[in-house]
Amino acid sequence: MTESITTTTATDRLFTTKQAGGRFLYKIYFTIFLTGIFSLLYYRCTHILHDHLVLWLLITLAEFWFSVTWIFQQGFRWAPTFHSTYPDELPSDLPPIDLLVCTADPDREPPALVANTLLSLMAYDYDVNKLAYYLSDDGGSELTFHAVYQASVFSKYWLPFCRKFNVEPRAPQVYFSSEEDVVNERGRQSFRQEYDAVKAKYEQMQEQIARATRLRKVPDEVRKGHKGFKEWDSKVDPRHHQPIIEVLIRGDGEDRDVEGNPMPTLVYVSREKHQGHPHHYKAGALNALNRVSALMSNAPLVLNVDCDMHSNNSQALLHAVCFFLDPKEGHRIGYVQFPQSFGGITENDLYGNGVKRIYEVEFYGTNAHNGPMYAGTGSVHRRESLNGRKYDPKVQLKVEDKSVRGNKNWEDLAVKAKALASSTFETGKPWGKEVPQNLRSRFNTFSVCSYCKESMLDT
Numbered sequence: 001m002t003e004s005i006t007t008t009t010a011t012d013r014l015f016t017t018k019q020a021g022g023r024f025l026y027k028i029y030f031t032i033f034l035t036g037i038f039s040l041l042y043y044r045c046t047h048i049l050h051d052h053l054v055l056w057l058l059i060t061l062a063e064f065w066f067s068v069t070w071i072f073q074q075g076f077r078w079a080p081t082f083h084s085t086y087p088d089e090l091p092s093d094l095p096p097i098d099l100l101v102c103t104a105d106p107d108r109e110p111p112a113l114v115a116n117t118l119l120s121l122m123a124y125d126y127d128v129n130k131l132a133y134y135l136s137d138d139g140g141s142e143l144t145f146h147a148v149y150q151a152s153v154f155s156k157y158w159l160p161f162c163r164k165f166n167v168e169p170r171a172p173q174v175y176f177s178s179e180e181d182v183v184n185e186r187g188r189q190s191f192r193q194e195y196d197a198v199k200a201k202y203e204q205m206q207e208q209i210a211r212a213t214r215l216r217k218v219p220d221e222v223r224k225g226h227k228g229f230k231e232w233d234s235k236v237d238p239r240h241h242q243p244i245i246e247v248l249i250r251g252d253g254e255d256r257d258v259e260g261n262p263m264p265t266l267v268y269v270s271r272e273k274h275q276g277h278p279h280h281y282k283a284g285a286l287n288a289l290n291r292v293s294a295l296m297s298n299a300p301l302v303l304n305v306d307c308d309m310h311s312n313n314s315q316a317l318l319h320a321v322c323f324f325l326d327p328k329e330g331h332r333i334g335y336v337q338f339p340q341s342f343g344g345i346t347e348n349d350l351y352g353n354g355v356k357r358i359y360e361v362e363f364y365g366t367n368a369h370n371g372p373m374y375a376g377t378g379s380v381h382r383r384e385s386l387n388g389r390k391y392d393p394k395v396q397l398k399v400e401d402k403s404v405r406g407n408k409n410w411e412d413l414a415v416k417a418k419a420l421a422s423s424t425f426e427t428g429k430p431w432g433k434e435v436p437q438n439l440r441s442r443f444n445t446f447s448v449c450s451y452c453k454e455s456m457l458d459t
């Protein structure tokens with residue numbers, strides 16, 4: 001750990017940091033508890049039960065172990081630290097973000113779920129010209145490609161609807177399962193009409209995806225809708241297949257929604273698989289996506305999300321960007337992560353699937369020590385940190401727009417990207433060896449991994 005986050009309250013900041021109040025009460029509790037522990041251990045050591053030695057040893061060891069774990073836990077409880085973000089203060093020119101979504105198996109991660117996740121992310125409240133989505137399909141499945149294709153069609157209705165009526169949450173499956181907005185009618189007949197029309201389109205999409213998934217076949221008339229389906233003209237084995245890269249929505253104002261607004265870029269990526277070449281699961285998929293996205297849009301910020309998590313806050317990216325663009329501490333931040341929460345598994349969350357202790361207590365505690373470790377899905381990384389750039393306190397890192405804009409040759413880009421998604425690309429290179437090690441050591445010192453109060457993801 002080099003330096004810790006300074007406690008700030010200045011108004012020119014995009015985020016400020018505050019420690020929990022009333023901590024003296026915790027310190028009193030800590031002192032009493034610690035005295036109790038030491039008294040107990042002192043008592044055990046001075047009152048050895050020679051008649052029941054094994055019993056005495058067991059109970060002393062158990063109490064000693066409890067004491068050690070309790071003391072180690074104090075680092076997480078000592079100084080809960082909270083960050084507040086100020087998205088209203090952000091400049092109008094925001095940095096581009098590449099959003100990487102991973103899926104691996106159409107049976108364990110149903111295509112309808114993948115479509116829902118993508119749509120919730122595509123509807124983020126952000127400049128769409130700055131967003132590019134990459135869906136990595138390690139299952140190489142036509143059913144998943146079909147769901148992504150259907151999502152790309154429906155998004156042309158869904159995105160303007162969300163924007164116009166400030167819809168929340170923007171995962172259509174969740175939004176349409178609650179009738180709240182309809183009951184309130186939002187005071188306007190026009191809302192009701194548009195709601196019904198978009199809901200009908202959504203149900204049509206769901207039906208198409210469900211039918212293809214049930215029959216395990218995409219109907220011929222749908223296959224004609226996109227040339228990408230040709231990749232599956234011959235059978236694609238998930239463990240052994242060619243790289244597949246298909247651009248479904250062209251950004252930079254080329255493809256437009258039903259109201260004529262520009263759309264974010266959407267690309268389907270299934271990296272090449274070759275028996276005998278290790279693919280390194282999600283890490284391998286993200287390395288391939290890192291390269292493909294660098295070629296096609298090269299945003300300085302990269303969000304990764306698992307396909308079974310949807311976003312429940314359309315402002316999430318704005319909050320994340322507040323950390324990276326902060327004039328005082330932005331350059332020190334390597335990644336910003338949002339808590340992941342698993343909802344609806346059991347009523348009352350009997351088995352703690354919401355992981356509340358970690359996300360609602362301990363992560364705030366680790367904010368006092370440069371932030372929690374990287375926990376996977378729902379994290380926005382600075383691309384430079386992923387590529388192993390060393391942290392140097394003298395260098396102010398800038399989140400500048402490095403993407404190539406203007407008229408893109410999408411066909412050409414897809415062809416070039418296939419070379420980067422080949423199974424042999426990493427052979428003889430440090431990918432998957434040196435790069436993750438760099439990540440491990442650098443993130444301890446480089447990154448202030450910040451925790452946003454707004455929870456972005458749940459299922």
Ligand SMILES: O=c1ccn([C@@H]2O[C@H](COP(=O)(O)OP(=O)(O)O[C@H]3O[C@H](CO)[C@@H](O)[C@H](O)[C@H]3O)[C@@H](O)[C@H]2O)c(=O)[nH]1
Nearest residue numbers: 102103104105138280281282285305306307308375376377
């Ligand atoms: O060969 C593979 C295997 C998995 N995945 C994807 O990786 C993600 C995570 O895999 P999953 O099996 O769903 O793991 P979980 O335990 O649900 O995920 C938690 O644990 C993982 C690390 O173990 C983290 O990466 C995740 O972010 C975190 O949510 C999913 O989107 C998968 O589709 C791939 O892309 N390729």
Ligand SMILES: [Mn+2]
Nearest residue numbers: 306307308309
């Ligand atoms: Mn999962």
